[in-house]
Amino acid sequence: MTSVEIRYLEALRAVAEEGTFTDAAIRLGYSQAAVSQQIQSLESALGHAVFDRPGGPRAVALTPTGRACLRHAEVILDRLDEMRADIDLLHAGLGGRLACGTFQSVSVELLPLIVGRVLGETPDLQIRVVEEDENEPLIARLIAGDLDVTFLAGPVREPMIETIPLGEDPFVVVAAHDEFTRDLSAFPAPMLAGTGIIGESAGTAQSFIEDGLRSVGVTPRYRFQTNDNGAMQAMARTGLAPALMPLLAVNTDDPGVRVLPLDPPIPPRSILLGLPGPALRTLAATRFAQIAADVGRERLAQPAG
Amino acid sequence: MTSVEIRYLEALRAVAEEGTFTDAAIRLGYSQAAVSQQIQSLESALGHAVFDRPGGPRAVALTPTGRACLRHAEVILDRLDEMRADIDLLHAGLGGRLACGTFQSVSVELLPLIVGRVLGETPDLQIRVVEEDENEPLIARLIAGDLDVTFLAGPVREPMIETIPLGEDPFVVVAAHDEFTRDLSAFPAPMLAGTGIIGESAGTAQSFIEDGLRSVGVTPRYRFQTNDNGAMQAMARTGLAPALMPLLAVNTDDPGVRVLPLDPPIPPRSILLGLPGPALRTLAATRFAQIAADVGRERLAQPAG
DNA sequence: CTATTTTCATCATTTTACATGATCTCTCGA
DNA sequence: TCGAGAGATCATGTAAAATGATGAAAATAG
Numbered sequence: 001m002t003s004v005e006i007r008y009l010e011a012l013r014a015v016a017e018e019g020t021f022t023d024a025a026i027r028l029g030y031s032q033a034a035v036s037q038q039i040q041s042l043e044s045a046l047g048h049a050v051f052d053r054p055g056g057p058r059a060v061a062l063t064p065t066g067r068a069c070l071r072h073a074e075v076i077l078d079r080l081d082e083m084r085a086d087i088d089l090l091h092a093g094l095g096g097r098l099a100c101g102t103f104q105s106v107s108v109e110l111l112p113l114i115v116g117r118v119l120g121e122t123p124d125l126q127i128r129v130v131e132e133d134e135n136e137p138l139i140a141r142l143i144a145g146d147l148d149v150t151f152l153a154g155p156v157r158e159p160m161i162e163t164i165p166l167g168e169d170p171f172v173v174v175a176a177h178d179e180f181t182r183d184l185s186a187f188p189a190p191m192l193a194g195t196g197i198i199g200e201s202a203g204t205a206q207s208f209i210e211d212g213l214r215s216v217g218v219t220p221r222y223r224f225q226t227n228d229n230g231a232m233q234a235m236a237r238t239g240l241a242p243a244l245m246p247l248l249a250v251n252t253d254d255p256g257v258r259v260l261p262l263d264p265p266i267p268p269r270s271i272l273l274g275l276p277g278p279a280l281r282t283l284a285a286t287r288f289a290q291i292a293a294d295v296g297r298e299r300l301a302q303p304a305g
Numbered sequence: 306m307t308s309v310e311i312r313y314l315e316a317l318r319a320v321a322e323e324g325t326f327t328d329a330a331i332r333l334g335y336s337q338a339a340v341s342q343q344i345q346s347l348e349s350a351l352g353h354a355v356f357d358r359p360g361g362p363r364a365v366a367l368t369p370t371g372r373a374c375l376r377h378a379e380v381i382l383d384r385l386d387e388m389r390a391d392i393d394l395l396h397a398g399l400g401g402r403l404a405c406g407t408f409q410s411v412s413v414e415l416l417p418l419i420v421g422r423v424l425g426e427t428p429d430l431q432i433r434v435v436e437e438d439e440n441e442p443l444i445a446r447l448i449a450g451d452l453d454v455t456f457l458a459g460p461v462r463e464p465m466i467e468t469i470p471l472g473e474d475p476f477v478v479v480a481a482h483d484e485f486t487r488d489l490s491a492f493p494a495p496m497l498a499g500t501g502i503i504g505e506s507a508g509t510a511q512s513f514i515e516d517g518l519r520s521v522g523v524t525p526r527y528r529f530q531t532n533d534n535g536a537m538q539a540m541a542r543t544g545l546a547p548a549l550m551p552l553l554a555v556n557t558d559d560p561g562v563r564v565l566p567l568d569p570p571i572p573p574r575s576i577l578l579g580l581p582g583p584a585l586r587t588l589a590a591t592r593f594a595q596i597a598a599d600v601g602r603e604r605l606a607q608p609a610g
Numbered sequence: 611c612t613a614t615t616t617t618c619a620t621c622a623t624t625t626t627a628c629a630t631g632a633t634c635t636c637t638c639g640a
Numbered sequence: 641t642c643g644a645g646a647g648a649t650c651a652t653g654t655a656a657a658a659t660g661a662t663g664a665a666a667a668t669a670g
Contacts (some may be wrong), residue, residue: 004385006310021647034629036647039647041627046392050585061450063394066589068401076381080309083377087370091457093592096373131350145367220611266635279357326618339619339658346657361666362616557659 006080007075007142008042011035012045016070019059042069089124093283097126100288101138101150104229105169105205105249105270107131110295113153117291118284125284133227142274148285149292154208162275164289167263167300168268169246172211173260174232176239186263187242189216196223198243206270209244212266220244233257271300309383313347314378316340320526321375325362347374394429398588402431405593406443406455409534410474410510410554412436412577415600416456422596423589430589438532447579453590454597457577459513467580468592472605473573474551476514478565479537481544491568492547494521501528503540509576514549517571525549538562550608553605576605 007209014024014031015035022276025035043049046064050066062070066090089095100119107129115127130147132138138150143160156163173187192213199222200206213220225230229249236243246269273292275281319329330340342434348354355371367375390410394400403423407416412434416563420432435452437443448465460572475476478492486492497518504527505511518525528546531537534554542561551574555564580586 004309004311004388007628020645022645031630032647033631033649036649037628040648044391048392048396049584052582053636053647055638055646057638061585063585064401064453067450068391068395069388072391076384076388079377079381079384083309083374083381084351085351086377087374089372090369091353092492096369145372148369170642248435262310277357279354280366280368285369312657325616327616335657336659337618338620338660341620342657344621357619359666360618360664361668363667365618 002041002045002046004013004042006077008038008045009069009077011038012042012066012070012073012269013077015039015051015060015063016062016066016176018234021060036270037290044223045084050305091283093287094122095124095126096284098149098282098284098288099130099132099147101129101132101141101147101274103134103138103151103166104227105134105153105246105261106151108251110166110248110292111272113299114292114295117295118288121291122284123286130191139274141208142276145149145276145280148282150274152274154204154269154272156272156274160277162277163272164275164293165303166271166273166292166296167302168270169248169300170268171212171244171266172250173242173262174235174238174245174250174257175242175260177256177258178239179244179262181258183301184258184260188263189213189218189258189262189266190243192218192244193221195240198224198241199221199245200232200234201225201227205246208269209266213244216264216266268301271296307350309347309348309350311382311494313343313350314374315380316343317371318382320344320356321367321371321463324454324578325555326365341526355574388439393445398592400429400591402433403454403587403589403593404433404435404452406435406437406441406446406452406460406579408437408443408456408510409532410458412448412529413556414533415471415576415604418604419593419597419600423593426596427589444579447581450581450585453581453587453595455579456509457579459574459577461577461579463579465599467582468528468577469580469598470608471573471576471578471597471601472607474553475573475603476517476567476571477552478552478554478567479541479555479562480565480589481542481549481562482561482597483544486565489563491564494518494523494564494569494571496545497549498523498526500604501526501546502579503529503531503537503546504550505537506530506532510551513555518549519572521567523564523568532571573606575608576601596606 014027018024018027019034022032023207025032048065049063050069051060052063053060076180137156141147141151175181197220210220224235232243233251251261273289275289319332320326323329323332326339326340330337341349353370355374356365358365359531440457440553444463447455480486502525515525529540537548537550538556557564578594580594581592
């Protein structure tokens with residue numbers, strides 16, 4: 001009891017196209033007997049004849065079973081070729097797919113820059129972006145192979161993956177442009193205790209901010225919480241309270257607000273790029289990481305020292 | 306240098322789904338060593354690793370190459386299952402396709418009746434109808450395997466195919482319904498010499514008619530020739546000349562014409578169903594032939610004796 | 611830190627499948 | 641009736657695959 005093999009399907013196609021077992025054997029580089037046996041194996045695997053052998057010098061003809069089989073066989077053989085081509089492309093670094101994890105503040109400015117440069121080099125690469133609010137699911141998906149590369153925030157302790165520091169993203173105060181803020185060059189941290197703050201709803205970044213505030217003696221009190229950067233900034237513009245946001249997430253072209261460093265400053269969040277171990281790394285992912293590091297050097301503050 | 310085999314793709318899928326070589330081997334009914342070697346063969350065929358083996362009791366993980374490969378492998382394996390299912394269906398006579406050759410006069414009444422009954426039995430059968438004006442291309446396509454069954458007219462001498470007589474289709478005169486034809490029960494053949502006739506343009510049927518007419522002493526003289534049955538009948542309705550048509554092609558519900566036998570009669574055309582040799586015959590084609598014979602007995606004149 | 615467990619790789623061996631070359635058999639056409 | 645051409649069959653050597661046992665690496669438990 002044998003099963004269907006690629007070789008049999010190739011023999012089927014060759015015989016169907018050549019019309020004789022002998023010619024098919026020549027084309028495939030086998031002996032006639034080999035092709036005969038391969039077709040017999042295929043027939044025993046399927047349980048039905050695929051060729052009608054009229055005998056004598058007449059060409060063999062496909063049975064209805066053979067025709068049905070050939071229709072599928074051609075798809076299968078084409079798909080195999082496609083597979084090889086796909087894999088070759090993947091290792092040439094030109095094609096394939098790249099799934100990239102990210103989070104809001106990175107998505108605004110850094111990601112488009114990086115993606116733009118990557119696509120400039122390899123236009124046939126298909127980049128898929130997955131956004132999450134926290135590190136944890138991004139890391140999990142990277143390990144699962146669901147992502148090829150992902151941005152991460154803050155310090156990451158995870159031996160299963162490799163991280164590349166891209167730079168630091170300071171937290172800034174976004175406040176309404178009014179008489180009070182007009183002449184400030186930094187926002188006094190203690191004032192936040194009185195005004196309250198606008199912040200993100202939850203997530204890793206938010207608890208990082210809260211710890212930072214406490215370290216400068218301020219207990220955060222939220223006047224408004226949202227996960228949408230635009231909404232946060234718009235709310236700050238009304239003067240309800242200042243928003244405390246990562247600089248990357250701020251639209252600095254907005255004339256209605258002032259973007260100020262906090263005084264005293266709280267520890268900035270570091271931006272990392274996570275990659276799987278070398279064996280699981282795409283060529284495209286490696287290149288993405290290089291470009292991300294370049295862009296980080298250009299656009300992000302680098303840690304002192 | 307080995308090439309990609311179905312077995313390897315099955316191993317790839319099993320390992321990817323189970324997470325370990327050992328579990329995949331159990332599922333596939335192989336030893337662990339066998340699966341290990343199959344994956345190695347696949348990797349050497351592709352030129353790249355498909356799994357990352359972290360070593361120790363951790364699950365293996367697909368490499369990007371492996372993921373690309375698996376995407377295609379799943380399509381290929383699904384297609385193989387589909388192929389088997391398709392062939393099984395074909396031999397259960399329930400599914401598959403049936404390509405049927407036909408010609409105009411049969412298409413009008415006989416074919417819809419037969420197709421209706423066949424589809425009543427096997428609704429999932431896909432029937433494709435191919436119409437030709439002559440026997441010759443129909444027979445050629447039947448032999449080429451392009452058709453599974455075909456209607457044929459008149460006597461056929463072709464050892465490569467099998468024919469089943471369905472009945473006879475007499476030639477009738479279709480004449481305008483006027484004072485002259487009102488009381489006739491048969492049309493006198495000699496009159497056709499005076500009026501001329503309306504007939505088909507060319508083809509096997511037409512030369513058969515001409516031979517028949519000559520045998521009753523009439524030399525055919527065409528007033529109008531067309532390949533469209535409706536046009537022929539419409540022309541006869543105007544009274545230009547009587548049309549000589551196979552009864553099957555006549556719309557007998559037309560009150561504007563009288564449909565009369567010829568006197569003396571000319572030999573009728575026999576209607577046959579052509580089938581390929583038994584090895585090339587679909588179960589559906591066999592059933593089609595049985596139903597066609599039934600319908601023929603009900604609707605066609607049977608040859609004397 | 612060692613023992614244990616889990617997992618995959620490796621090796622030698624057996625078993626199976628495969629390809630070959632030499633006939634056989636069949637059909638058609640001369 | 642015979643030969644040419646096509647596939648089937650057979651015996652045989654070879655290559656590939658599966659096996660079972662063993663080994664190595666890494667995480668886990670004590």
